[in-house]
Amino acid sequence: MCGIFGIYGHPQAAHLTYLGLHALQHRGQESAGITASDGKQLRTWRGMGLVVDVFSEQTLADLSGNSAIGHVRYSTSGDSAWANAQPIAVRYADGQLAVAHNGNLVNEDALRRELEQAGSLFSTNADSEVLVHLFARSRQRTVAERVAEALVRLRGAFSLAFLTEDEMIVARDPYGFRPLALGRLKHDGAEAYVVASETSAFNLVGARYERMLAPGEMAVIDRRGIRSQQVFDRQATRFCIFEHIYFARPDSRLGKDSVYISRRRMGKQLAKEQPADADVVISVPDSGTTAALGYAEELGVPFEMGLVRSHYIGRTFIEPKQSIRNFGVRLKLAPVPEVIAGRSVAVVDDSLVRGTTSRKIVAVLRAAGARAVHLRISAPPTRFPCHYGIDTPTREELIASNKTLEEIRQFVGADTLGYLTLEGALDAVGGDHYCHACFSGDYPVAVGRQRAPSKPLPILPQPTGSPGRDGAEHG
Secondary structure, eight states, X not given: OEEEEEEESOTTHHHHHHHHHHHXXXXXXXXXXXXXXXXXXXXXXXXXXXXXXXXXXXXXXXXXXXXXXXXXXXXXSSOSSGXXXXXXXXXXXXXXXXXXXXXXXXXXXXXXXXHHHTTOOOSOOSTTHHHHHHHHHOOOSSHHHHHHHHHTTOOXXXXXXXXXXXXXXXXXXXXXXXXXXEEEEEETTEEEEEEESSTHHHHHHTOEEEEEOXXXXXXXXXXXXXXXXXXXXXXXXXXETHIIIIISOTTOEETTEXXXXXXXXXXXXXXXXXXXXOSEEEXXXXXXHHHHHHHHHHHTOOBOOOEEEOTTSOOGGGSSOHHHHHHHXXXXXXXXXXXXXXXXXXXXXXXXXXXXXXXXXXXXHHHTTOSEEEEEESSOXXXXXXXXXXXXXXXXXXXXXXXXXXXXXXXXXXXXXXEOOHHHHHHHHTSSOEEOHHHHOOOSSOSSSXXXXXXXXXXXXXXXXXXXXXOGGGO
């Protein structure tokens, strides 16, 4: 999972991108980067670590220009290394290009072999680099046509931002797995275009959210405005339900849906399906807190802050090594004995993937004197790996894939354990237009079986400033 931010038409483009990446830091903590254009050339700065550590005032000052794209990364394809940090910026025969990618390409291996056999040399092992080579080999006339020709070769999940010297191009895969929002920012009597993985980034920089980029849509943004087109055959929308459950910030909107309201609904539905005989409801902060509020409200039991999170360590789920995840639990969460001691505690978390974190949390609560611990998960059991951008590469890592509910309960050490049903989760987010392969095994895009067409569909430009579609595919 990664985060993308882009802006076109603002003299402080790099500085605003820096702020936007701060608001998206929860989506990736391994590396960060910004590419900016002054209309003549691209300049890129990227590095390993958090946004605040990668950039300084001097590096931002060096990224001059009125357009920029930025990226925060956590690796799901390719190593966690500087070479794989994004944006990827290159020179080609007719100019310069940078690209930032959120998602996973399921046909990367086939494309990489094809390109290598044709003479391409790769400098990274990230799937995003195949995009650059597909673009460079295109014989189409314009940058937009080259991008479109590259896009239709891709299979899997991708939300993308491209930057050249004088335009920004953004696109989403035809299933709409990953989010990408469009907005505008007024400044000095003018207006800039802004894109971001989540609207929380708009809130920080003062941009006005307009809509989500539609599945399969490609939009070209330049001095003439924004021109939008559908590049792919129409597919049934399959937006990732895990964005609502875990990844997105609660102050973000995914299409018309408030993440905060979706999570609260999940908590209320969980209480209906899996009530607990508890004296108090607590959450695993921060991502479990909103669902816990809904759970407590529906159950009629007080919600209290029984676990306090240190904000000086990142989200343990997205750290790349299990050893870090194990150590991180002890650093990250501290119990409040006055809330827990002698009480029956219902603790709500947003997911239970490997089980090791939940086991340690239950142990922490028991050590703090909990009389009973009822673990409630505001998502269905994660039984299948995700091939579209979540770090669950094998079924062996997923505890629900290998153990029964009772075996999981015994492993984590809870007195009772309950999950939200898939039907309950879909009801909470308001529809069946979601990818839930990690819960159901129903993969919208087959892995390693089908190939994309070798030629793009015709590009049909729309009038300058076209508002495009409503983006209501997320509810």
